[in-house]
Amino acid sequence: MSNQPADLMEVSGALPELAVEHFSKRFGLIVRGAKQPFRDGMEASALMPPGIYVSVQIRGKTASGAAGDEKPIRNHGMTGLAVREATDWRASIGVANVEVLGVAMELAQIRACGLEDQFSSLFQEDENIRQFQRAASFRAIDQARRALASDLTDPLQVLRLEADVLDIFLEGVQGLRARSExxxxxxxxxxxxxxxxxxxxxxxxxxxxxxxxxxxxxxxxxxxxxxxxxxxxxxxxxxxxxxxxxxxxxxxxxxxxxxxxxxxxxxxxxxxxxxxxxxxxxxxxxxxxxxxx
Missing domain, CATH: 1.10.10.60 (Homeodomain-like)
Incomplete structure (x- = not known):
């Protein structure tokens, strides 16, 4: 992933106004979060680059997934997604107040951190996408809410945000690594x-x-x-x-x-x-x- 996360994805459709947007050079993580009411709903599509994506939805009515296979996302839920090859992705937000935080590491940063073998091990032989959804931990919900309220002009709040989103990201990776029998x-x-x-x-x-x-x-x-x-x-x-x-x-x-x-x-x-x-x-x-x- 480049150091310009705002330009990473080819997006069409309306997008929410971001409450927080940050790229952590320390950890190679992109952080994006929305916190606003949607009175008319929203739909968007994007070309999702290879990488790992973790989101915590505090509240709202949203759905996302590979084009044609969108699934509703649970309130107070955590979703983890690993993408091996670029994939068409769609998301929608219903008429609701929405609070959601996303943390991502794309393939370039995965390689820069020496994690390419661990990334490859997430997938079965012919698998392009690995995904899970579960209730978010109480800690992750509090961390996501705090991140959404961060003042990015305050260096101490930036440090706290990066520590919080690293925890969320690692919790998501742990979920992706869990092999489900x-x-x-x-x-x-x-x-x-x-x-x-x-x-x-x-x-x-x-x-x-x-x-x-x-x-x-x-x-x-x-x-x-x-x-x-x-x-x-x-x-x-x-x-x-x-x-x-x-x-x-x-x-x-x-x-x-x-x-x-x-x-x-x-x-x-x-x-x-x-x-x-x-x-x-x-x-x-x-x-x-x-x-x-």
Missing amino acids: NASSRSRGALLSLSDDVEADLGRDWTMSDLARSAGMSARSLSTRFRSEFGCTPFAFLRERRLLRARDLVADSDMSFGAIAGLVGFGTAAHFSTAFKQRFGRSPMAFRQDPDF
Whole structure:
């Protein structure tokens, strides 16, 4: 990849206004992030050069994929993509508030870093694209949000951004390197299906039996596989998803905090307010007054 990341891809169609755009000479990483409302949606296509691409979607309605094979991207999800040969790629954004951060290393920088053998090992013999999608770790979501708010005129914030996006990139590479056997793939699919069920009904009083039944496995297997896939217990995942949804509602709606608490599954407004402040460092009222603080 050249040192002019803005000119790397042949793009057609509307593009989002970038909240952050940076090229890290230290790590050979391109960083691009968008944070804005889309009232009319957006579609774009590009020739995706060989390289590794990792994105964290904090919120929004987006889809991307090889031309003709676009797939929706999950909220609070991480997507990793390795491309061996340049590929036509399409992306779309629906009518929504979007927050997404992308980190990329193209083949020239992969070679410059001495990682070409490791890059080649990501692919099966006849494979041109290797891809995964999973729930992003809590750490990656916080790092992506912080990166989107970075002031690139401040050298200390640039250092912090580069450290954060390197962590995100390495987490994505680890996901790409994980070789999925059939049983593991079925288990991962069941967990992703469960995460969709949870996201669709956060107000439900979920029990461990409910979660295990939705995933189609025993409670013990669910706990073990959940920790392996997401790095936390099922209930920690549920709590985090409730709080992330609540944060969006606090920032983007006029709903009362009691109504938000009920919608996302907290028993009382007081319980919700305490949990919100513990997670985000501010009360719901303070966050609503200045969500970008």
